Amino acid sequence: INLVDGYPEKYNSYIMRQHRWVRGDWQLIRWLIGEHSRDISSLSKWKILDNMRRSMLPIFLLLTIFFGLVFFSGDPYIWLGLATIALFIPIINMVLENILYRSFIIQRMILNGNLILGYKTYLYQGILSFMFLPHEALIMLDAIVRTLYRVYISKKNLLEWTTAFDMEKRLDNNISSYFAKMKENIILAIVLIVLTYFFRPRNLLISGVIGLFWILGPIAAYWISKEDKETIEVKEEYSKLLKEIGKKTWDYYKIFTDEKNNYLPPDNFQEYPYNGTANRTSPTNIGFYLLSLLSSRDLEFINTLEMIELAELTMETIEKMEKWEGHLYNWYDTETLIPLRPIFVSTVDSGNFISYLIVLKEGLKEYLEKEANDKIISRIENLINRIEGLIDKTKFVPLYDNSRDLFYIGYNVEEDKVLNSYYDLLASEARNTSYIAICRKEVPLKHWQRLGKSLIMEEGQISLASWTGTMFEYLMPSLVLKNYKNTLLDETYRTSIKIQKDYGNYNKVPWGISESGFFAFDNQLNYQYKAFGVPVLGFKRGLKDELVVSPYSTFLALKFDPKGVFDNINRLKLEGLEGEYGFYEAIDYTASRLPPHLDKGIVKSYMSHHQGMILAAINNFINKDILVERFHRDPKMKCGEFLLQEKI
Numbered sequence: 211i212n213l214v215d216g217y218p219e220k221y222n223s224y225i226m227r228q229h230r231w232v233r234g235d236w237q238l239i240r241w242l243i244g245e246h247s248r249d250i251s252s253l254s255k256w257k258i259l260d261n262m263r264r265s266m267l268p269i270f271l272l273l274t275i276f277f278g279l280v281f282f283s284g285d286p287y288i289w290l291g292l293a294t295i296a297l298f299i300p301i302i303n304m305v306l307e308n309i310l311y312r313s314f315i316i317q318r319m320i321l322n323g324n325l326i327l328g329y330k331t332y333l334y335q336g337i338l339s340f341m342f343l344p345h346e347a348l349i350m351l352d353a354i355v356r357t358l359y360r361v362y363i364s365k366k367n368l369l370e371w372t373t374a375f376d377m378e379k380r381l382d383n384n385i386s387s388y389f390a391k392m393k394e395n396i397i398l399a400i401v402l403i404v405l406t407y408f409f410r411p412r413n414l415l416i417s418g419v420i421g422l423f424w425i426l427g428p429i430a431a432y433w434i435s436k437e438d439k440e441t442i443e444v445k446e447e448y449s450k451l452l453k454e455i456g457k458k459t460w461d462y463y464k465i466f467t468d469e470k471n472n473y474l475p476p477d478n479f480q481e482y483p484y485n486g487t488a489n490r491t492s493p494t495n496i497g498f499y500l501l502s503l504l505s506s507r508d509l510e511f512i513n514t515l516e517m518i519e520l521a522e523l524t525m526e527t528i529e530k531m532e533k534w535e536g537h538l539y540n541w542y543d544t545e546t547l548i549p550l551r552p553i554f555v556s557t558v559d560s561g562n563f564i565s566y567l568i569v570l571k572e573g574l575k576e577y578l579e580k581e582a583n584d585k586i587i588s589r590i591e592n593l594i595n596r597i598e599g600l601i602d603k604t605k606f607v608p609l610y611d612n613s614r615d616l617f618y619i620g621y622n623v624e625e626d627k628v629l630n631s632y633y634d635l636l637a638s639e640a641r642n643t644s645y646i647a648i649c650r651k652e653v654p655l656k657h658w659q660r661l662g663k664s665l666i667m668e669e670g671q672i673s674l675a676s677w678t679g680t681m682f683e684y685l686m687p688s689l690v691l692k693n694y695k696n697t698l699l700d701e702t703y704r705t706s707i708k709i710q711k712d713y714g715n716y717n718k719v720p721w722g723i724s725e726s727g728f729f730a731f732d733n734q735l736n737y738q739y740k741a742f743g744v745p746v747l748g749f750k751r752g753l754k755d756e757l758v759v760s761p762y763s764t765f766l767a768l769k770f771d772p773k774g775v776f777d778n779i780n781r782l783k784l785e786g787l788e789g790e791y792g793f794y795e796a797i798d799y800t801a802s803r804l805p806p807h808l809d810k811g812i813v814k815s816y817m818s819h820h821q822g823m824i825l826a827a828i829n830n831f832i833n834k835d836i837l838v839e840r841f842h843r844d845p846k847m848k849c850g851e852f853l854l855q856e857k858i
Contacts, residue, residue, distance in 0.1 A: 220383055220435035221342070222391055225349055232353035235261040237361055237368060265350050268339075271296055272347040272398075275420065279413045280405045286413050297339050300332040320670035322704035323696035325858065338434070341427040344398040345391075383435055388428040399424040448776060449832055453509060455779075456828040459792035460506045462821050463499055471544040473523040475499040475818040478727075481789065482814040483735045489545050491818070493538040493559040497566035498822020500524065501837065504573040505829035508836060514577050518589050521570070525596055534623050536604035538563060553623040557609045557633060561643025564604055565690050568646075568847060571597045572840035606647040615653075615660040617643060636661040637674035637702060641687040649850040658853050663698070668746050672858070673705035674698065678741040679748025681710060681763035682724040688766075689826045690841040691854060698856045706747055707767045711774060713744045714759070719799055720781040722763030726820070728756070729798035729811030737795070737813050756800045761793035762820040765827040769835065791816050792824060 218224040238258045240246050247255070271293045278289025295302070319327060326334060339346070360368055389396070399421035406417035466487055467475045475495045476487040500521065507517040531538060531547055537560045541550035571594055578590045609618050609628070616632040617640060633640035636658075644661065647653040664675040676683040684706045693700050714721025725741035732738065742760075745753040764778045787794050796813040798804065804811050830837050842848050 219437070221431040222383070222388065222435065225342075225346060228346075229349050229353045232265040232350055233357045235265060236354055236357035239358070239361060265354065267296065268343060268347040268350050272343055275343075276402060276405075279402065279417050279420075280409050286410075286416060290416070294336075294340075298332065298336040301329055301336070304329060304332065319667070319672060321696075321858070322671065322701055322708075325696045338430060341423050341430050342392070342395070344394045344424055345427065348394045383432075383437070385429065385432045388432040388435075392428040392431060395424045395427040444772075444832060448772070451776070451779070452828045452832060455792055456505075456509055456825055457511055458790065459821050459825045459828075460502060460509075460511050462791035462816050462818075463502050463506075465791075467499060467520075467524075472527045472547060473520070474527055474542070474544045475822075476544055478795075478815050478817045479791070480737065480815040481794075483731075485734070485736055488736075489543060490541050490550060491544050492541055493556070493563035495818040495822075496524070496528065496538070497563040498819045498826070500570050501566045502822050502825045504570050505825045505837070507577070508573075508829050508833055514581060515586060517577070518586065518593065521574075521593055522589070525593065528600065529596070534621070535608050536600070537609075539623065540620070549623075551624070555609070555621040555623060557606075557617045557620050557643055558638075558640040560604060560606070560609075561640060561646055564601055564646055565642045565841065567597050567601050568844050569690055569837050569840045571601070572843045573837075576840070606643065606650075606652045610647070610653050610657075615657045617647075617653075617657075634660070634662050635674070635676060636663050636699075637676035637683055637706075639683050639686050642690065645687075645691060645850055645853060646847070648853065649846045666746060668705070668709055671705045671708065672701060673709065673747065674702040676706075676743070676748055678725070678750045679743025679745065679753055680724040680741055681706070681722055681760075681766050682741075684747075685763075685766035685770075686823060688769075688838075689823065689830065690837055692835075692838055692842055692851060693769075694855045696858070697854065698858050699854060701858055703770050707771050707774070709747055710744055710763070710767075711771075711778075713746075714778075717757055717799070719757065720759050720764070720778050720785060720797075722759055722761065722767070722778065723757075724760050724763040724766075726758055726760035726762075726796040727813040727815055727817065728758045728796060728800070728803075729813060730803055737815055739817075755802075758796050758798045758800065760796040760820070761787055762817075762823045765824045768827045768831040772831070785810070786812055789814065789816070792821065795820065 218227055235258065239262075241250055242255055242258060274289050274293050278293075279286050282289060321327070360366060402424075403414070403417050403421045406413050462479065463475055466479055467473055471487075471489060471491075474491045475498070477490050477492065477495060478488045480486065480488070503512075503517050503520055503524075506512045507514060512520075527547070528538070531542060532549055533539070534555050537555045539549040540554045540556040540559055542548065543550060574590050574594050574597070578587060578594070581587050581590065606617070609621060610616075611618055611628075611632065614632065616634050618628040619631040619633065621628050633643070638661075644653075644657060648655060648658060662675075665672050666675045674684075684703060688703065693703065710723060711721045713723070723742050723744055725739070727737040727739045728742070730738045741750070742756055742758045743750065743753045759782075761779075761782050764775055764782065768775050782788070782793065782797075785797055787797055794812055795815045795817055798811040798813060799809075801809075826837055842851065
């Protein structure tokens with residue numbers, strides 16, 4: 211079992227963690243002197259000593275300032291200068307590094323979050339360390355004295371430990387609590403000023419300024435510890451618009467997921483040229499249908515009983531379908547349930563399917579608690595058990611290459627072999643699969659570390675690179691995976707959206723490019739389908755040669771840029787993309803394949819999984835990431851949240 215202690219979000223929990231760490235460092239004193247000292251190397255002893263030295267630094271800095279201003283003769287600025295150099299030495303190191311290695315050529319990075327980078331980081335840290343110095347010095351002194359007493363006298367409480375998470379739950383986070391906790395700042399500020407007045411009155415102005423900094427320390431600690439919650443106000447007009455779109459989108463599933471299709475969603479419905487429904491489906495289609503059932507209940511398009519009845523019908527079909535290692539095949543005929551050739555298991559589709567089953571399971575548990583009817587309660591409990599059975603039987607290990615620590619694209623059942631291609635990028639639609647498999651301990655943690663994290667920089671902003679530069683690759687996993695501010699993934703989401711918007715504006719079209727249908731046909735007049743992307747975001751060549759905008763791509767960005775999304779929805783409507791079941795699949799602006807009399811071609815079809823993405827995004831936006839919260843409520847899925855918090 212691996213336990214991970216989170217990083218403290220507040221100053222008071224941070225300083226208490228330092229107290230715990232320093233106690234741990236000083237408990238090792240028995241390995242420096244005495245019988246244990248023979249068991250470790252000189253290098254290890256040096257590391258222990260260095261940690262001890264570091265813990266005493268605030269104490270000696272405080273004494274230097276006190277004695278330099280109050281008791282020592284000579285220029286007080288010499289002593290203050292020594293203390294200042296110690297606090298701001300990281301800036302000095304950075305300057306030297308730039309002189310020696312970079313010649314002051316520093317590429318300017320613009321972040322979407324509120325992180326502070328470069329010289330400012332160390333400047334602010336130095337100022338705050340100075341403001342908190344009395345409190346920190348006495349906390350360190352307490353930790354050292356307490357540990358020495360426990361090691362050599364009481365020999366008790368040597369294993370006392372509290373996690374940052376538990377500490378933050380215990381501590382108040384208001385201005386009065388910081389003044390109470392950091393009373394040393396106030397007391398020592400007053401003592402400094404009084405002693406200076408009596409012993410070195412000519413230094414009184416300096417002592418007064420320093421004392422003021424210390425008195426303001428608790429206010430600064432409270433200010434930097436305030437919870438930074440990103441709240442999005444959902445205007446009534448926006449909510450109404452989204453519910454109208456959501457209802458029309460749900461009608462697609464309501465009409466076409468019928469008995470004829472064994473209550474499975476058909477892959478698509480082509481309105482013009484009319485070709486009706488494509489009676490085939492995939493695990494992703496089925497997963498999004500089940501997610502849409504739950505979302506439609508959340509949005510009150512259906513009631514609980516309707517949701518249960520429809521979910522039961524689909525589950526009965528799923529349980530009958532032929533599988534491999536618990537995995538559904540990539541395509542089935544919805545009328546006969548016969549797998550379509552080539553019979554293939556898709557790693558990404560299976561990951562999507564299982565992640566949406568987890569969300570459905572947790573959502574059903576919510577409605578179970580609200581239900582009063584015993585018969586419905588029994589049906590929900592039975593449905594949950596059946597869903598858990600499907601989840602548990604689906605094994606991802608056979609799709610994993612242990613030698614490369616990557617997932618194969620999939621497995622060819624007919625040829626009984628894996629495809630010799632891999633999902634090797636973090637910015638990929640397969641992110642859900644990787645996350646689930648690690649959380650379930652089917653694959654090792656190092657798999658996440660092996661995923662490619664190549665960065666692109668556009669106008670000073672950074673993003674992970676993807677294979678085809680689609681919104682789908684970047685944002686589809688965020689329908690169920692948590693997003694943490696000021697992380698690599700958060701920066702990627704926001705930068706990729708900005709780049710997509712800029713690319714649309716540059717081409718004077720609505721933004722939002724992903725894989726989708728486009729304005730070309732096979733011999734049966736079915737629209738063709740492939741991935742489209744923004745050139746700067748993707749490795750794939752030739753992305754700049756085609757321009758196809760898909761509405762579902764816009765909806766995926768709802769929680770990251772709501773204003774931009776609503777503006778783009780209006781542009782899409784003006785372009786004629788709204789249809790009977792929400793929004794049409796895409797609009798093709800690629801001049802090379804359009805008839806001479808058209809400057810754009812509307813792809814008048816509806817893809818099942820894209821409809822599901824739209825409905826899920828709407829539900830998350832209106833109900834405050836409700837699908838994400840459900841996914842992470844599963845205990846196993848919660849275990850991997852630290853994977854999503856990788857720093858920039």
